[in-house]
Amino acid sequence: MTTAMRASRLAGGDRRIRVSFEFFPPATEEMEKTLWESIERLKPLAPDFVSVTYGAGGSTRERTHATVKRILAQTPLTPAAHLTCVAATRAEIDAIVDSYAQAGVRHIVALRGDPPQGPGARFVPHPQGYRNAADLVAGIRRRGDFEITVSAYPEKHPDSPTVEADIDMLKAKVDAGAKRAITQFFFENDLYFRYLDRVRARGIDIPVVPGILPVQNFKAMTGFAARCGASVPAWLAERFQGLDDDPATRKLIAAAVAAEQVVDLVDRGVTTFHFYTMNRADLVYAICHLLGLRPALPEAA
Numbered sequence: 001m002t003t004a005m006r007a008s009r010l011a012g013g014d015r016r017i018r019v020s021f022e023f024f025p026p027a028t029e030e031m032e033k034t035l036w037e038s039i040e041r042l043k044p045l046a047p048d049f050v051s052v053t054y055g056a057g058g059s060t061r062e063r064t065h066a067t068v069k070r071i072l073a074q075t076p077l078t079p080a081a082h083l084t085c086v087a088a089t090r091a092e093i094d095a096i097v098d099s100y101a102q103a104g105v106r107h108i109v110a111l112r113g114d115p116p117q118g119p120g121a122r123f124v125p126h127p128q129g130y131r132n133a134a135d136l137v138a139g140i141r142r143r144g145d146f147e148i149t150v151s152a153y154p155e156k157h158p159d160s161p162t163v164e165a166d167i168d169m170l171k172a173k174v175d176a177g178a179k180r181a182i183t184q185f186f187f188e189n190d191l192y193f194r195y196l197d198r199v200r201a202r203g204i205d206i207p208v209v210p211g212i213l214p215v216q217n218f219k220a221m222t223g224f225a226a227r228c229g230a231s232v233p234a235w236l237a238e239r240f241q242g243l244d245d246d247p248a249t250r251k252l253i254a255a256a257v258a259a260e261q262v263v264d265l266v267d268r269g270v271t272t273f274h275f276y277t278m279n280r281a282d283l284v285y286a287i288c289h290l291l292g293l294r295p296a297l298p299e300a301a
């Protein structure tokens with residue numbers, strides 16, 4: 001039996017494949033159209049939840065809120081709103097959390113966020129703000145009965161001096177009430193499993209869901225990966241070599257690469273995936289199909 005057949009069988013068996021999808025709030029009408037086409041396309045796959053990011057420094061506060069509310073109002077999907085501590089007082093963050101509670105949002109992805117100067121600059125908490133992601137998780141817990149998800153870094157966060165210090169922060173977030181972690185994207189599955197061993201050895205038992213990034217744009221991805229401390233293996237660069245002006249082939253390669261990654265993860269026991277969709281459905285839909293997911297909800301809006 002091939003690995004793809006094994007993965008496909010898993011999806012229908014006891015170890016059902018579960019997925020979640022991440023979107024970012026659109027900045028223009030055209031991007032809004034693309035986002036909603038993608039949500040409509042992915043919706044029938046019945047994800048556990050769909051998350052909406054919070055722009056650097058809170059720059060998309062209103063747009064994140066509007067997108068989350070529209071998902072609640074117009075789809076059967078469960079939204080999760082990302083929230084960061086950057087450049088805001090505790091009172092401001094608390095007000096956002098309360099407004100989510102009022103709107104019916106029960107799931108928050110709680111993050112420290114990057115400093116306004118961007119990743120790599122030193123993070124300085126707002127004097128009246130939450131100090132870090134663990135402090136934010138505790139603050140959200142105090143405001144209501146939210147499901148709280150946090151980040152995890154198989155290759156450690158660039159601010160963190162060591163993997164151990166990084167795992168200490170994950171432990172602090174779990175102790176504060178986080179119930180799930182989603183990883184930064186990675187391309188070498190061994191990195192994820194090595195990290196998971198260390199997390200479990202530290203007594204952390206929440207799900208650590210692999211974050212999968214189908215590579216829509218290799219060049220853009222490498223810039224982003226450098227800033228967030230994710231390594232890009234030479235074999236991956238080789239696969240995209242010479243395709244800068246060939247988007248159609250790039251897409252096929254991207255699907256093949258992501259398929260190979262998730263099928264290997266399934267083979268090694270993973271059943272839950274978070275997809276960084278970049279607001280595009282086609283690659284993610286294809287990978288989910290390969291994993292055996294089939295429409296469970298009506299296709300029409």
Ligand code: FAD
Nearest residue numbers: 053054056082111112113133151157159160166169182184
């Ligand atoms: P934390 O978990 O708080 O910290 C990460 C690591 O950095 C820890 O190991 C900690 O030890 C170390 N660290 C933190 N602060 C310090 C310090 N002052 N000195 C030394 N070490 C320190 N960003 C957004 O702006 N909006 C989003 O919607 C968003 N969504 C994300 C979703 C996921 C799944 C992931 C993985 C990341 C996301 N990010 C988002 C990026 C994230 O905000 C950045 O990576 C940010 O730099 C760290 O936030 P965090 O909550 O991951 O950090």
